[in-house]
Amino acid sequence: MHGSIIKYHRRKKKLKQAELAKGICSVSYLSKLENDNIEPNEDILAMLYKRLEIDMHDFxxxxxxxxxxxxxxxxxxxxxxxxxxxxxxxxxxxxxxxxxxxxxxxxxxxxxxxxxxxxxxxxxxxxxxxxxxxxxxxxxxxxxxxxxxxxxxxxxxxxxxxxxxxxxxxxxxxxxxxxxNDSALFYNLSVFHKRTYNLNKSIIYAMKALDLSQEYLNFEVMVRSYLLITTNYISIGEYEIAEEYLNKINRVDERYITRENKGIIYSLKGYIYYQRKEFDQALTYLHKAKGYRDQKTLVNTIYLFALVYITTEANHEFKNKLIEGYNLCDKYGSDFNRYRFYILENKWKHTINDLTFITKMEQEIIPYFEKSGAQRELISSLKLMGDIFYNKRQYKKSAEYYRRIQEFYKYSFPVEDYL
Missing domain, CATH: 1.25.40.10 (Tetratricopeptide repeat domain)
Incomplete structure (x- = not known):
C-alpha cells in the first residue's frame, strides 16, 4: 500500500525518483518500495512522506x-x-x-x-x-x-x-x-459467449451466475440468468426446456422483475409459440412485450413481429414492422439489427438471388458479422449464401460456404433463429 501511495504523490509533484530519494535512500531501494517488492523501513517511510508533505497515518x-x-x-x-x-x-x-x-x-x-x-x-x-x-x-x-x-x-x-x-x-x-462475490461477471461472460455462439460455455456461465445470485439473494441477476438460460436453450431448439426455465421466474417476487425484463419474458414466450406455429398466441405475447420494452431494445421484439408476419404472409403488417424496425435502427445506430431486417426484407421480396443482394452479403454484411464476432448471425448468413448458390447450381461456391460453417455448426437451429 505505501509503495503505490509514494509513487502516486511523487508523480503528482513531478519528482524524479532520484530527487525524492536524495539523502534518504538509494534509487534502487525507492524503486523496489514503490513496486511493493520490499517491506519498507518505518524511518525511511517517515522521511519520504515528510518530503512529499503528506501524513503517513492518513490512510x-x-x-x-x-x-x-x-x-x-x-x-x-x-x-x-x-x-x-x-x-x-x-x-x-x-x-x-x-x-x-x-x-x-x-x-x-x-x-x-x-x-x-x-x-x-x-x-x-x-x-x-x-x-x-x-x-x-x-x-x-x-x-x-x-x-x-x-x-x-x-x-x-x-x-x-x-x-x-x-x-x-x-x-x-x-x-x-x-x-x-460478483454474479454479474459470470452473467456477462455468458452473454458474450452466447453472442459469439459458444453455447456450451454460455450455459455453464449462466448457471454459475444463477447459483451465485441464489446464494447471495441477488434477485436482479437471478432473473436475468433465467432469461439467458432460456434464450440459450431456444438457440439449440430445446423449446420445452427453455419454457421450463422461463416459468421458474414466476417464483421470484414481482418487485424484482423490471419492466424491461417483463418485456423480454413476453418476447421469449412469443418466440416459443412462433416456433410451435401457434401464431395467434405468439402475437398475443409480442403485443404484451411491446408495452414493456425500452425504445432501445424494442427493435428485437419488432423483429419477432416481422418473423411471424412473413411466415403467415401478412404482407401489410410485415411491411409496417419492417419500416418500424428500420426507423429504430436509424434512431439508435444499430448496423447489427439493420442487417437482420435487410436480410428478412429480401426474403419477403424474393430478391435473395439478385446480384445486388448477393454482393451486399459478400462484401458488407458477412464481413461485418465476422469482424464484430456475432458468430450466430455469421453462421446463419453463411448457410443462407450456401443455399442460394446451391439453388443456382453453383456447387463449388456453395460448398465453400458450407465448409466455413462446419467449425461453428455444432447445433441445429432455424435460419431465422434471432433474439
Missing part, C-alpha cells in the same frame, strides 16, 4: 470508508438509480479533493467510467475510457478487475464481441484474487 479508516462509499455508488449505478448515483457522485467528488490514497482515487475514476457508460453518451464513455488506458498499470488488482469489466462494455456496445470477451477473461483471472 487507514478514512480510506476504507471512502472505498465503501465508492462501491455503494457503484451499486446504485448498476441498479440504474440515477438520482442516488448523481447525488453520490457529487458528494464523492468533493470528498476526493481531500483524499490522499491513489487506490481510492483510481477506483473512483474507474467507477466513474461505469457511471458514464450507464447514464451518459457513448462518445463521453469512450473519451473517459481512453483517458484511463494510460493509468491501468498503476491500478491495484481490484480496480483492474472493475476496469476490465467496464472495458468489455465499451467493446460490447460497439459490437466488438471478440474484444469484449477478451476483456472479461482478464477480469475473470483477477476475480479469484480479490475476494468478492
Amino acid at each position: 487507514s479508516v478514512e480510506n476504507i470508508d471512502i472505498k465503501e462509499k465508492i462501491l455503494e455508488w457503484y451499486s446504485h449505478i448498476t441498479a440504474k438509480e440515477y438520482d442516488e448515483s448523481y447525488n453520490m457522485f457529487n458528494n464523492l467528488t468533493k470528498a476526493m479533493k481531500y483524499n490522499n490514497d491513489p487506490n481510492a482515487e483510481h477506483l473512483f475514476e474507474v467507477v466513474h467510467l461505469c457511471y458514464t457508460i450507464t447514464f451518459e453518451t457513448k462518445e463521453k464513455a469512450k473519451k473517459e475510457y481512453k483517458r484511463l488506458l494510460d493509468k491501468v498499470n498503476m491500478f491495484n488488482d481490484e480496480t483492474k478487475y472493475y476496469f476490465y469489466k467496464f472495458e468489455s462494455l465499451i467493446f460490447y456496445y460497439d459490437e466488438k464481441m471478440k474484444d469484449a470477451l477478451a476483456s472479461l477473461k482478464k477480469a475473470e483471472k483477477l476475480y479469484t484474487y480479490i475476494g468478492i
